[in-house]
Amino acid sequence: MARKKYQEIAEHFELLVLSGRLRPGDRLPAERQIMEEFDAGRSSVREALFSLQRQGLLTSRPGAVPRVSTPTVDGMFAELSGSMRHYLNRPEGLREMQDARALLEIGLARRAAQTASGDDIKKLEKALDANRAARDLDTFVQTDVAFHLAIARISRNPVFEALNAALSDWLKDQRVKSSASGASFEEVADQHVKIFEAIKNKDVEAAAEAMDRHLAIVVDRYWKAVM
């Protein structure tokens, strides 16, 4: 049996979706019906549906027939969180991901400085103020994440938003540890001010520079904290 049965079933419905004959929101046949249609056991049908679910092509809740849905970037990154937790468990993995985050955030800062509208600046300033007003660790970390997310949003690209959110989540531990370790909130918030000012002044190089320095300090502080 070259082609597994569950693959055959999965491909069948995948094609129906790709070709548009099944549209988001449509209801799929019940498992028993699919069983008959393909002369398959329930395990095969369920494995096929499971595979489609992992691809974000359908959502299923207990008791109800599955419905077709469109994959989102958020959903895709959510798929990774399981593997990512183990990947970041190794020091090299964590270092590599911190490095990747830096490239992303510096690039986003650069873009923000290039393209930010007046409204964007206003929103960013609000996020900045919230961060500066933070007095406890929880609030500080949360507003810190929000500030960086606001910068990502300026790109108007959902991929960057989702990536930024996902990386914030994966590296949350780093944020907490490096914030908790000694440094005053003001110091970090001051770096945020520098980033904000550069974006506001549309000074692309200064924005990239400020973000670079900011992340380098945060990462450095994290490694000092855990050692």
Added chain:
Amino acid sequence: MARKKYQEIAEHFELLVLSGRLRPGDRLPAERQIMEEFDAGRSSVREALFSLQRQGLLTSRPGAVPRVSTPTVDGMFAELSGSMRHYLNRPEGLREMQDARALLEIGLARRAAQTASGDDIKKLEKALDANRAARDLDTFVQTDVAFHLAIARISRNPVFEALNAALSDWLKDQRVKSSASGASFEEVADQHVKIFEAIKNKDVEAAAEAMDRHLAIVVDRYWKAVM
């Protein structure tokens, strides 16, 4: 039954791995042994192993006992390729991903210009020459991918390598269509030369600029080709 049986089994082995009592390469017990150990049926054991496999924690081949393995970035991005195909099926999705690729590649070009060693330059030049020597579409696309990958490798970060490779794969169609549509290989190869020269001269801004222009042209040509 609050905690599902397969979750219990999965968590048990996940903890063994996280705590280091099971190390990469170690052999897991046979499925039947696990069944006895947890007083579970085979479906539960298989579902648990399946879940661990998705997290990249173990690899299993037919006939052999599963072995512990560490998740790799390549593996993680491979997980996404299914969802990604559907995501890119929508024009906005494709545009967003092209944009994301641009930010990555421009950032990598910048880094390459900052940090490239003599050896890196030599390897990059080799990739460039191979690309310039390409005479047919297949070879051209393949050497084009290799050139961009060589730039990514200069970062010395497996995450960027894997990301670059994954994006090349996901956007392969774009490369083929935009290469096939009218433009001479020389024109594109000339843009590669500009990028290479900038990296070689450690001119960071020129490298970013050249990569930006290069990608903009390629993307532009793709959209003209498909419309």
Added chain:
DNA sequence: TAGGAGAATTGGTCTTACAAGTTTATCAGC
């Protein structure tokens, strides 16, 4: 030491069973 036969093991599939949730149909009351 090399090769091959047989045992061990997993992968894939099917069947059956029950629990838990959702949808649909029915019916009483207004």
Added chain:
DNA sequence: GCTGATAAACTTGTAAGACCAATTCTCCTA
């Protein structure tokens, strides 16, 4: 006739167990 609650029917989630084929592992033999 319409509305709302209740029950029946349906559907998925979880689980156990059985079978065969394909692959790997082990050990014995030459």
